[in-house]
Amino acid sequence: MKKIYTILSGALLSCSALAHAAAPLPGLAAKASELAALPDGGRLSIDKHGLHLLDAAGKERALLKVRAKHLDLRPQGNGAIAVVMDANAEQVVPVLVDWRTGALTAQKPFPAPPFGIEAACLYRDAQQIDHLFVVGKDGQAEQWLMQGEQRLLVRKLALPPHTKHCRADDAAHQLLVNESKIGVWAYNAEAEGVPERKLLKRSAESERKGEAVVRPWPVPASGTAAIPAGATAAAASAAGAATASGTAARAGATAAGGKAIVMPRGQTEPVARTGDAADDPAIWRNPADPAGARILGTNKKQGLLVYDLNGKQLQLLEVGRLNNVDVRQDVMLGGRKLDVAVATQRDDNSVMLFTIDANGTVATAGAFATGLDDIYGMCLYRPQDGGLEAFINDKDGSFLQYRIDSDGAALSGKLLRRFKVGSQPEGCVVDDRNHRLFLGEEKRGVWTVSARGDAPAKLSMVIAVGPQLAADVEGMGLYHGASHDYLIVSSQGDNSYLVLDAQAPYKVRGSFRVGFNIAAGIDGTSETDGLEVSSANFGGPYGKGMLVIQDGYKRLPDGPQNFKYVAWEDVAKALKLD
Numbered sequence: 404m405k406k407i408y409t410i411l412s413g414a415l416l417s418c419s420a421l422a423h424a425a426a427p428l429p430g431l432a433a434k435a436s437e438l439a440a441l442p443d444g445g446r447l448s449i450d451k452h453g454l455h456l457l458d459a460a461g462k463e464r465a466l467l468k469v470r471a472k473h474l475d476l477r478p479q480g481n482g483a484i485a486v487v488m489d490a491n492a493e494q495v496v497p498v499l500v501d502w503r504t505g506a507l508t509a510q511k512p513f514p515a516p517p518f519g520i521e522a523a524c525l526y527r528d529a530q531q532i533d534h535l536f537v538v539g540k541d542g543q544a545e546q547w548l549m550q551g552e553q554r555l556l557v558r559k560l561a562l563p564p565h566t567k568h569c570r571a572d573d574a575a576h577q578l579l580v581n582e583s584k585i586g587v588w589a590y591n592a593e594a595e596g597v598p599e600r601k602l603l604k605r606s607a608e609s610e611r612k613g614e615a616v617v618r619p620w621p622v623p624a625s626g627t628a629a630i631p632a633g634a635t636a637a638a639a640s641a642a643g644a645a646t647a648s649g650t651a652a653r654a655g656a657t658a659a660g661g662k663a664i665v666m667p668r669g670q671t672e673p674v675a676r677t678g679d680a681a682d683d684p685a686i687w688r689n690p691a692d693p694a695g696a697r698i699l700g701t702n703k704k705q706g707l708l709v710y711d712l713n714g715k716q717l718q719l720l721e722v723g724r725l726n727n728v729d730v731r732q733d734v735m736l737g738g739r740k741l742d743v744a745v746a747t748q749r750d751d752n753s754v755m756l757f758t759i760d761a762n763g764t765v766a767t768a769g770a771f772a773t774g775l776d777d778i779y780g781m782c783l784y785r786p787q788d789g790g791l792e793a794f795i796n797d798k799d800g801s802f803l804q805y806r807i808d809s810d811g812a813a814l815s816g817k818l819l820r821r822f823k824v825g826s827q828p829e830g831c832v833v834d835d836r837n838h839r840l841f842l843g844e845e846k847r848g849v850w851t852v853s854a855r856g857d858a859p860a861k862l863s864m865v866i867a868v869g870p871q872l873a874a875d876v877e878g879m880g881l882y883h884g885a886s887h888d889y890l891i892v893s894s895q896g897d898n899s900y901l902v903l904d905a906q907a908p909y910k911v912r913g914s915f916r917v918g919f920n921i922a923a924g925i926d927g928t929s930e931t932d933g934l935e936v937s938s939a940n941f942g943g944p945y946g947k948g949m950l951v952i953q954d955g956y957k958r959l960p961d962g963p964q965n966f967k968y969v970a971w972e973d974v975a976k977a978l979k980l981d
Contacts, residue, residue: 437474439485443502447485449474454487454498456507464505467498473523475570476500477533486535488523495523495535497549511552518543526571526578526592530664530918534592536578538566546594550921556960557594557926579603594958595898595918595929662899663913663977666920667927668944669968671714673957676704681964683780683878683933684951685730685744687759693942697763698951699744700966701725701933707746707757709765712941714968718765720757724749727829727933729783730759734791737809743768745783745793745807752778754795756807756814769814773803780829784840784854792819792856794831794840800824802842804856819856830878830893830933834905841865841890841905843876849892865890865909866901873897878933881905882948882971887981891936891950898929900952902978913978917952917967919959928967930955936971944970 439447444459449471456465469489476485482501489496489512497510518539526534534557538544544560563582570579571592578592587603674681682701689695697717698710703726709718728746736743742759752775756768777798784792791807793816800823805816824844831842833854840854848867852860868874873896882889888905894914902912917928931953938948948971957965974980 436472439474439476441483441500441502445502447474447476447483447500449487454485454507456500456502456505465507467507467509469496473520475523475525477525477527477573484525484533486523486525488520493520495520495537511554513537513547513549513554516543516545522566522569522580524569524571524578527573528576528593528918529916532919532921534571534594536560536569536571536592538562538569538580540565542566548919548921553921555921555924557958558956558961560590562590563588593929595916595927595956597930663915664918665915665969665973665977667917667925667952667967668920668923668970668973669712669714670925670954671698671700671708671710671966671968672716673963673965674700674702674705674708675719675963676702677963678704679955679964680704681932681953681966682725683727684935684953684966685728686935686937686939686949686951687730687742687744687763688732688937688939688941689761689763691761693940695763696939696941697759697765698966698968699728699730699765700951700953701728701746703749707744707765709763710966712943712945712968714965717763720765720767722748722755722767723751725755726778727780727782729781729793731783731785731791732759733789734785735789736791736807737811743791745781745791747778747781747795749778752776754778754781754793754805754807754816756809769809771805771807771814771816773805773816775801775803779827780831782831782833782840784833784838785835786838786855792854794833794842794854796828796831796842798827800826800828800844802828802860806856820860822852822860822862824850824862830876832879832881832890834881834888836883836888837906839905841879841881843879843892845875845877847874847876848872849876849879849890866892866903866911871911871914872901873899877931878935878953880934880936880950882936883938884981889980891934893931893934893952895930895932898931900931900934900950902974902980912980915974915977917969924959925967926954926956926958928952928954938971944972947972947975950974 437449446457448455453469454467454471471487472490473488476483485498494512494515496512499508520537521540522538535547542562542564544562546557565583566580568581576593578590588600590600680702682703685699687697700708703724706722707720725746730744732742744757746755748755753770755770757765758768775797779798781795793805795803804819827845833840838854841851849865850862852862873894875895877893877895879892890903890905892901894901899914899916901914904910934952936950950969952967
């Protein structure tokens with residue numbers, strides 16, 4: 404079956420059969436296995452002889468000799484970027500198409516995958532980065548990105564076997580693939596999104612013949628597709644046909660949502676355990692050397708990790724299943740001023756203390772029991788007297804506030820008060836300056852309460868789960884700026900980060916996502932658990948502070964989880980913060 408495509412509304416719109424054309428196709432177009440209609444009235448076509456650039460009359464303007472299969476394209480500048488598979492080399496070749504000058508220019512090919520290619524298609528993400536999906540006969544698949552000469556493997560996927568066609572719906576962030584005798588599946592095309600797929604309703608042809616057909620993907624909600632000036636009658640007819648028959652569902656698809664995208668500046672080495680392992684970071688500032696800071700991170704299958712600002716792992720303390728960690732510096736403990744880290748230990752529901760020396764070396768210093776059944780999150784508080792207190796929570800919603808002290812030989816925790824939220828919490832952070840605790844109830848929102856141990860535990864809602872904050876509510880941190888303080892919250896349900904004023908009425912300043920930094924070879928972030936932020940000067944790109952974010956899906960390429968470094972200056976610029 405021949406296929407025809409057209410560039411409409413800045414995206415590629417496909418039609419499943421040549422019969423959608425308004426009139427018989429002229430010249431070489433009539434012999435093509437796949438076609439793409441261009442805004443100038445011309446067409447791209449492929450056959451066993453190559454990729455052809457044709458004028459409106461079907462006359463060849465340019466030829467790229469290749470045994471071509473699997474045509475796809477996206478608009479780019481005064482032309483398009485197309486991809487075709489070289490069937491002899493089993494490689495996909497990007498091609499610059501300039502319909503004004505009538506030129507086809509082959510670019511650096513993608514590496515040949517370790518399987519034969521049965522389908523290939525393009526996807527353009529919210530950063531306007533072009534991705535390539537290649538699918539094998541047995542269901543093996545890869546997602547690559549390209550920018551200039553760079554070809555980077557993003558991830559590997561498992562798709563239905565015997566897939567013959569794929570297309571991506573850029574606006575809905577969906578990869579559409581067919582499965583014989585089943586129908587058309589919509590997969591999440593975002594590598595940083597939660598892996599998922601949805602079966603779209605079978606076409607009548609699929610039900611009748613027992614075959615799946617990749618149907619035209621949706622046009623704008625109005626039911627009409629804008630056609631650029633100079634579009635042909637065939638393109639207009641294709642748009643109308645797609646409007647009438649395009650039924651691929653967008654229900655539940657994650658859109659860009661107008662959120663700013665910030666690129667990471669650095670990342671840590673991956674943790675040493677696969678699966679859901681990395682969880683919560685903390686930052687230690689070196690007063691004598693800004694660049695000598697340390698990033699602490701929990702591996703909830705192993706212990707505590709210590710990294711430098713280049714992301715190099717310096718220490719691994721294998722002390723068990725640590726969940727959350729926090730740091731305070733210059734606190735009074737046992738009559739001494741110390742820099743300390745405190746973490747929740749899920750093996751025995753205890754609280755562990757670590758000391759940090761002047762060189763940033765971390766050492767264990769003791770632990771105390773809590774009596775909780777399922778210890779989870781925690782955060783530290785330094786009250787006015789310079790001591791050390793900790794808020795510890797349980798999955799049942801319980802919060803315990805302890806005063807931590809030491810007699811030089813043993814660590815102790817004195818319970819100051821207890822309170823509870825209605826469902827599972829985890830992330831929390833304390834504003835030491837204003838003695839306020841902010842805590843997240845994962846399915847409900849962010850609460851605040853006085854951090855003073857002798858104050859009534861009267862909670863008030865800062866922001867509820869809703870349009871701006873998607874459950875689960877996870878990690879949070881406080882940025883103390885020169886003129887404003889900000890609360891940053893992990894909105895795990897939409898892979899974004901919400902920024903609010905840290906004082907009532909807690910005005911929302913915006914939200915952002917962390918995308919690809921292709922030049923540095925760093926992927927974005929998603930499904931974030933913990934985060935931490937500091938306004939200290941760490942030098943270089945982190946002169947105005949840094950944000951450290953746990954990444955639930957390590958890409959470029961796939962690997963164990965890690966932590967990403969984001970320059971606060973980039974966040975402030977993206978959200979126009981003071």
